[in-house]
Amino acid sequence: MGFFRKQQKSDGDEAARTVGLVIEAPAPPEGGPGLGPGTHAHVRVQADLGTGRRVHETRIRLSEEHWLVLGMDVEVTFDPGRPDRFEIDWDRVPSMAARAVANDPALADPVAARRKVAHAMGLSRADTGSARTERVEHALQRAGEQTGPAGKLRAVVLIATIRGRRRIVGDDPQGGGPTHDQITYQRPSAAVLAVNVPGRAPYAVYAPKFKCEVDLLEPLWMPLPALVSAADPGDVEILWDEVPSHQAQLADRISASHATQHARASQADEMRAQIDAGLAPQMRQLAADNAKRALQYVQDPKMRKMLIDQYRAAGIDVGED
Numbered sequence: 001m002g003f004f005r006k007q008q009k010s011d012g013d014e015a016a017r018t019v020g021l022v023i024e025a026p027a028p029p030e031g032g033p034g035l036g037p038g039t040h041a042h043v044r045v046q047a048d049l050g051t052g053r054r055v056h057e058t059r060i061r062l063s064e065e066h067w068l069v070l071g072m073d074v075e076v077t078f079d080p081g082r083p084d085r086f087e088i089d090w091d092r093v094p095s096m097a098a099r100a101v102a103n104d105p106a107l108a109d110p111v112a113a114r115r116k117v118a119h120a121m122g123l124s125r126a127d128t129g130s131a132r133t134e135r136v137e138h139a140l141q142r143a144g145e146q147t148g149p150a151g152k153l154r155a156v157v158l159i160a161t162i163r164g165r166r167r168i169v170g171d172d173p174q175g176g177g178p179t180h181d182q183i184t185y186q187r188p189s190a191a192v193l194a195v196n197v198p199g200r201a202p203y204a205v206y207a208p209k210f211k212c213e214v215d216l217l218e219p220l221w222m223p224l225p226a227l228v229s230a231a232d233p234g235d236v237e238i239l240w241d242e243v244p245s246h247q248a249q250l251a252d253r254i255s256a257s258h259a260t261q262h263a264r265a266s267q268a269d270e271m272r273a274q275i276d277a278g279l280a281p282q283m284r285q286l287a288a289d290n291a292k293r294a295l296q297y298v299q300d301p302k303m304r305k306m307l308i309d310q311y312r313a314a315g316i317d318v319g320e321d
Contacts (some may be wrong), residue, residue: 007218020076020086021120023055026067029188031166043068045244046120049078049086055121060088065095069161069192071113072106090101096161100192100206107204108281110220118175139223144198150200152280155197157238159219160204185212185219195236197228201218205234213240217249291318 024044040059049056068074074093078086079246098106101163104114113135119130136158164183191210196202216222225242229235244252289309295304311318 009025015077016050016080017075017077017083018047018049019073020045020056021117022070022072022074023117023121024033025066025070025072027069027161027163027182028183029164029166030062031187043088045086047076047086049076049084050080050081055166056084056086056088060216063090064095065097066090067096067161067163068093068112069106071116072112079219092118096190096192097206097208103204105296108194108202110158110194132218135221136223139225140196140198143225151230152237153197153230155195155226155228155236157196157224157226158194159210159224159238160192160194162219163189165189177189187211193236195226195233201314203233205236207236213238214215214243215246216243217253221247224289232320287314287316288318291316 011057022043023046026041028041029280040061041055043060044055044057046055047054048054054286069087074088076086077089109309115133118124136156139156143156146154148154164185165187166181167184167187188209188211191207193207193210194202197207212219222243225239227237227239291307295307308318
């Protein structure tokens, strides 16, 4: 267990425990070198480790059966004398398969889990945007308007977490060329699916050998059309033929980005108009006061009348007939 191997501090006192909110954590990929003690990943957790609730980051050892997901509450162990470090006692964390069976909220409803994280980080909808959530909402609306074949229900599936499979990309290592690891989701790997049947509570399904038949631009945000067996909720079939191609997903992303920019520009224009409208009466009064002061020094009747006419033409009322 690393620096808390015996769950004790250096002076013999027991280490402290608390519950933290997972802000960022990768899933351990399958394939390639085994996940031994040397395989670690960066994890960010919001918790109070004795210095107030804030986000802490550390490197943890990855586990084949146990890993974390965004928005999950997890028990962490720390040394009160060194609150900059924490560890996760995997013995106290159920396996991913068990958590899916238990319908862990972070797995059954990943959208709500991500919203929970954004709220904890002090981010508003304006900060995070709404295009992704709206995409899911529209998919659910379409599913509710469609009818599945006999014994099947239309549904929308979100990938709550997926390990992916590691592969080597580049020249043949034996040839001495450069190579690097890449994670692909188009080969079988463990995943948890969040299943949404319109009119029913969402639930999680553990899929030990799940693969994406279409290259997904955002695997953890893409709403996937699906059919669910009316007799067996765990029998889920993704309708890959209805999933937009990678190029279509990219075009949708660009369109959504332009729409967001346009909306922000419209909001800025509206705000400026409101500010101008609020200042206009004050500016008109200021101009009228200045005009009246200027007229005090004009004694020639013709010149005075000409100036008054000019002020009135400009919409400035000097209060004279």
